[in-house]
Amino acid sequence: MKYTQGQYIIKEKSAIAREIYSFTISCPEVAAAACPGQFVHIRAKGFTLRRPISICGIDKEKGTLRIVFEIRGEGTAEIAKLNAGDLIDILAPLGHGFTVNPDFKKVVLIGGGIGTPPMLPLAKAYGDRAAAISGFRNASAVILQEDFRKTGAETILCTDDGSAGIHGFVTQPFTELAEKGGIDAVYACGPMPMLKGIAAICKEKNIYCEISLEERMACGIGACLGCACRTVRNDEEYFAHVCKDGPVFKAEEVLW
Ligand SMILES: Cc1cc2nc3c(=O)[nH]c(=O)nc-3n(C[C@H](O)[C@H](O)[C@H](O)COP(=O)(O)OP(=O)(O)OC[C@H]3O[C@@H](n4cnc5c(N)ncnc54)[C@H](O)[C@@H]3O)c2cc1C
Ligand code: FES
Numbered sequence: 001m002k003y004t005q006g007q008y009i010i011k012e013k014s015a016i017a018r019e020i021y022s023f024t025i026s027c028p029e030v031a032a033a034a035c036p037g038q039f040v041h042i043r044a045k046g047f048t049l050r051r052p053i054s055i056c057g058i059d060k061e062k063g064t065l066r067i068v069f070e071i072r073g074e075g076t077a078e079i080a081k082l083n084a085g086d087l088i089d090i091l092a093p094l095g096h097g098f099t100v101n102p103d104f105k106k107v108v109l110i111g112g113g114i115g116t117p118p119m120l121p122l123a124k125a126y127g128d129r130a131a132a133i134s135g136f137r138n139a140s141a142v143i144l145q146e147d148f149r150k151t152g153a154e155t156i157l158c159t160d161d162g163s164a165g166i167h168g169f170v171t172q173p174f175t176e177l178a179e180k181g182g183i184d185a186v187y188a189c190g191p192m193p194m195l196k197g198i199a200a201i202c203k204e205k206n207i208y209c210e211i212s213l214e215e216r217m218a219c220g221i222g223a224c225l226g227c228a229c230r231t232v233r234n235d236e237e238y239f240a241h242v243c244k245d246g247p248v249f250k251a252e253e254v255l256w
Contacts, residue, residue: 003094003221004029007087011064017143019071020114021080022056023088028063030092036121037097037187037212037248040067041220043089044078050091051075052217052243054189056117056144057124065092068117068143094220095247098210100125104184108133108177109153110170110198112190116144118212120151122187128152133173135190139164171197178205185210192256199251209251215242230255 008027016022030040034055041050057066071077082088100122109132111119116134123132130153136142138161148155156173157165166173171194177183178201188198189212202209218226222244231240231253240246240253 002033003092004033005089005091006030007089010082010084010086010088013082013084016068017141019080020068020141020143021071022066022068023082024057024064024066025088025090026062026064027090027092030090031058031060031063031065034058034065034093035097036100036125037118037210038093038095039118039220039247040065040090040092041094041217042079043091044075046078047075049075049218050220051079052094052214052220054118054212054247055093056120058121068114070114091220095243096245098122098187098212098248099185101185105129106182107131107185107187108174108183110174110186110188110190110194111135112170112188112194113137113141115188115190115194115212115214118189119187120144120147123148123151123153126151126153128154130154131156131177133158133170133177135159135170135194136164137161169197170194171201174198175201178202178207183207188212188251189214195251196256199254199256202251210248211251211254212247213242213249213254214247217243219243 012024109119132148132153133156135158186209215227227242228239
């Protein structure tokens, strides 16, 4: 795992929903090394432990990364105070990302809430070979739909209360797509019950599935045991480090 720690300039900041911010960061050496599914570990002023945030955009030509995050507590509230022109201290790119296979002809990307941002680089990679299903609590929490459309992916929106898109969970349109067949891979990030449901459908239909887990983290580089998660590899139970062995795992490896 090759990563860099540095202070980089925030080129753009915008609020894209209530308490959800998008930062574009100029960090050419990180952008050059980054791949979909990896994350940046951010130092918030006044906090010892960094906060992990997924990479939502990689522009290798411009040398920029995009992150999208929600204010969940004091750390992310502090990070949200930064503005365009300020420096942000990141350790990145970290973690084991998604497998992007150019031979895949049809993939489904599924994001739940703030698990949606890491799906966008995959949509960019697969273009019109992807169907991007996103689920949110309600219309005011919806993010990134126009960004998904611009990649050429089929874009399917769901909300729990029906205030935008399909009324229901992401598993509903996914089940319909899975019934039609022809899916080479499914990639997902979001709340555990959602991931568990998707993994079960993929197992039943025999579809390859990778999921990104969001665990509490400390070091972010595999040096502590802050992010241990029970997995199975080569038929043996194994405590994986989500930060280093993941955050992306094959769904079949996770002990739910
Ligand atoms: C690999 C990875 C990628 C992530 N990507 C994103 C992203 O792209 N955008 C985004 O908004 N968030 C993302 N998160 C979650 C983000 O790291 C947490 O919201 C953040 O660390 C909370 O810090 P805080 O100091 O603001 O909150 P705290 O004060 O630490 O906690 C506030 C609340 O957030 C919850 N929380 C804290 N950490 C996590 C976590 N890791 N996962 C789930 N809930 C948590 C706590 O249970 C608590 O309810 C990611 C987490 C991981 C592990
Ligand atoms: S956060 Fe330290 S090992 Fe993963």
